[in-house]
Every structure is written in C-alpha cells, then in structure tokens.
Amino acid sequence: MRAAIEQLFFILKISFYIYGNIKRYFMEWYLIVAVIGVGFIAGFINTLAGSGSLLTLPLLMFLGLPANVANGTNRIAILLQNVVGVSSFKQQKVLDFKHGFWLGIPALLGSVIGAQIAINLNEEIMRKVIGGLLVFMFFIIVYKPDKWIKGKAGEVNAKPGILQMIIFFFIGMYGGFIQAGVGFFLLAGLVLGAGLDLVRANALKVFIVLLYTPLALVIFMINNQVDYKLGLILAVGNMLGAFVGAKATVSWGPKFVRYILMIAVFVSAIKLLGIFDLIKSIVV
Numbered sequence: 001m002r003a004a005i006e007q008l009f010f011i012l013k014i015s016f017y018i019y020g021n022i023k024r025y026f027m028e029w030y031l032i033v034a035v036i037g038v039g040f041i042a043g044f045i046n047t048l049a050g051s052g053s054l055l056t057l058p059l060l061m062f063l064g065l066p067a068n069v070a071n072g073t074n075r076i077a078i079l080l081q082n083v084v085g086v087s088s089f090k091q092q093k094v095l096d097f098k099h100g101f102w103l104g105i106p107a108l109l110g111s112v113i114g115a116q117i118a119i120n121l122n123e124e125i126m127r128k129v130i131g132g133l134l135v136f137m138f139f140i141i142v143y144k145p146d147k148w149i150k151g152k153a154g155e156v157n158a159k160p161g162i163l164q165m166i167i168f169f170f171i172g173m174y175g176g177f178i179q180a181g182v183g184f185f186l187l188a189g190l191v192l193g194a195g196l197d198l199v200r201a202n203a204l205k206v207f208i209v210l211l212y213t214p215l216a217l218v219i220f221m222i223n224n225q226v227d228y229k230l231g232l233i234l235a236v237g238n239m240l241g242a243f244v245g246a247k248a249t250v251s252w253g254p255k256f257v258r259y260i261l262m263i264a265v266f267v268s269a270i271k272l273l274g275i276f277d278l279i280k281s282i283v284v
Contacts, residue, residue, distance in 0.1 A: 039237020043081045047245030049264035050183020072220025076231030081238035082210035088246035089203035104211035106165040107172030111212035114176025115219040131272030176216045198254035
C-alpha cells in the first residue's frame, strides 16, 4: 500500500511539473483537460488489453498534428505510461523480467525497422489487414476461453524458442510502425504461444513495449515528428491510467481481463476496418 501511494505521488509530482512548464505555451485549459482525460482512458485500456492509441492518435490529429507527427508524439505517452505500468506490476510480483528480455530484444529490433517504415508510408492498407486479423482473434478469445484465463501452469519455459522470437520480432516491427493494436498481438503471442495467463501476459506485454518504445521514439525525434508539449500533456493521463490499470489487472484477475480484451478487440477491429466511418456516412 505504501509503495502504491509513493508511486501515485511520483506521478502527481511529474504532472504538476509538466503543467507548470506548459503554461508558457498557448493552450486552452479545457483542451489540456480533454487530452489528459483521453490519455487516462488510453493508459487504462493499454494496460489491461491494448489499442488505446486508437483514441489518442485521432485526438492528436484533431488538434492539428499530421498523422506521422501524431504517431511520433504518442510514443512519449506510451513510454511514460509503461514506466508506471512496469513499476506497478513489479511491486505486485507478477512480472518475469528474464522471460521479458528474451522476447523483448527481438521486438526491439523489429520496432526499429517498423519506425523507419512509418516515417514515409501510408498505413491505411495495413490498418485494414490488422482489422481483419483482430476479427479472427476475437473469435479465438471467445472459442478458447481457458487458454486466456488459466494459461499453461508449469509448462512455461524461461527461455523462449526461436519461433517465438521470430514472432515477437514481427510484432515489434508492427509496434514500431503504428503502435495501435500491438498490445493485442503481444497478448496473443504471450498467452497462446508462451502459455501465460492474462495477468502475467499483460505484465510482460507492458515490459516489452517499454523496451522497444525508446528506440522508436528516437527515430521519430530525429525526423522532427514529435510535438513534445502535447506528448507530455498526454503522458500525464496515460501514466495515471496505467497506474489504475495495473492494479485492476492483478486485483480483478484474468477472467475479467478477458472480457475487457474481447470488447477492446471487437471495437478496435470495426474501427480499423472503417465500419464506424461507414455507419457515420449513412446516418449523416
């Protein structure tokens, strides 16, 4: 309890520091509140399931950032969010660092390639493909609930095999490319491939994303595709959401997390496939 209070105090201290420094920029207070609020929801969703970036990326573009700059700016919030998430999961003793490093290193290497691709490539076609894969994943979660809830107790190897490393290399490549939805694929790899339950898989997912995000962020920074002011404001909300999300993941257990995951996968799939836009065009 004391450690949790100290962690929350640390987040609030960073938040006040960021707020004090953004006063010199012109930005309406209600926009700051909106960005932090969306960041909180995204940080919570990212920690429990994934695809919170499907909320933050449209918001950043609505505020005037080009798509590639929004993609880079979002990485600041993702980085700080996962610092908090990893710290919280570590305190709750559900994070296996050794396993995380074995899978995180190939993901890190893949993210560098993905970030390089993201700088110039239009991702619309890839978003449609990912949307289709998420629909498939949704039915897997529905059809095989025990795999997601119980894992494979006693069958998890500390050192992953070559195939798992290759899979996580490509997941890292996707994460470096666009980030949105990468949590789903990490969870699928960790649960179905490595045999972890959803609580421990979520902890490792957050750790792996923390490993590869700094390098991806540096690539966007080198190419001047980061808005530091908005990124830091967004990070305040993401960090608070990650703090609450990590506590909820462990407290509520894998069965509840599975339901959240199902909802997040389904909504993300129809968003990526453009169904929301189609409905909007019909209604309007």
